[in-house]
Amino acid sequence: MNFFENFLVQFLVIAPALIISVTIHEFMHGYVSDKLGDPTPRNAGRLTLNPIKHLDPVGTIMIFIVRFGWGKPMPINPNYYKNPRMGMMYSALAGPLSNFVVAIIVGYYVRITGLEPTTIINTSIIYIAIISVFLGVFNLIPIPPLDGSKVLAAFLPKSLLKTYNSLESYGILIIFLGFYFLGAGRLLVPLASSVSKLLGVPYL
Numbered sequence: 001m002n003f004f005e006n007f008l009v010q011f012l013v014i015a016p017a018l019i020i021s022v023t024i025h026e027f028m029h030g031y032v033s034d035k036l037g038d039p040t041p042r043n044a045g046r047l048t049l050n051p052i053k054h055l056d057p058v059g060t061i062m063i064f065i066v067r068f069g070w071g072k073p074m075p076i077n078p079n080y081y082k083n084p085r086m087g088m089m090y091s092a093l094a095g096p097l098s099n100f101v102v103a104i105i106v107g108y109y110v111r112i113t114g115l116e117p118t119t120i121i122n123t124s125i126i127y128i129a130i131i132s133v134f135l136g137v138f139n140l141i142p143i144p145p146l147d148g149s150k151v152l153a154a155f156l157p158k159s160l161l162k163t164y165n166s167l168e169s170y171g172i173l174i175i176f177l178g179f180y181f182l183g184a185g186r187l188l189v190p191l192a193s194s195v196s197k198l199l200g201v202p203y204l
Contacts, residue, residue, distance in 0.1 A: 092150030099136035144168035
């Protein structure tokens with residue numbers, strides 16, 4: 001199989017799974033924020049499961065090039081929440097938790113049907129669970145702007161909050177350097193593997 005054929009197969013396998021995982025992740029951020037009284041996601045047209053509204057073209061392409069990418073951040077205004085810090089935590093947790101729920105459902109389907117990665121469609125279904133686990137675990141890393149930082153921020157002393165949030169400007173750079181030059185990515189795989197076993201997700 002030449003490079004083009006290999007890339008095409010990877011795209012056909014990974015792209016549908018990635019689209020589903022990212023779309024549900026971002027939608028749930030907006031859904032919970034909306035339920036907490038924030039009209040911003042609805043006004044921005046983001047309370048939809050239409051993938052076009054949630055996928056970032058550059059971020060999606062980068063997944064296939066460097067195995068690192070991103071979706072469009074969900075616009076959220078915590079000033080509408082009764083408790084902004086806790087509201088941000090709930091909205092942030094909604095994304096990763098939705099990924100874990102998807103992984104559990106797909107993992108259960110794979111187990112009861114005995115689905116094997118023998119075709120592109122079967123493999124893509126399995127990858128929905130795998131990518132959902134990775135997306136959920138990755139986003140719980142407490143580095144701004146990842147979801148885990150919103151969870152940690154809910155419990156930090158106010159004296160540290162401004163300094164911590166200021167890291168968001170450099171967050172993507174910190175994550176990229178950590179994963180590709182400091183070997184942080186090697187920690188993500190065993191962690192995701194452990195989570196997948198707890199959730200009953202095969203092939204990880």
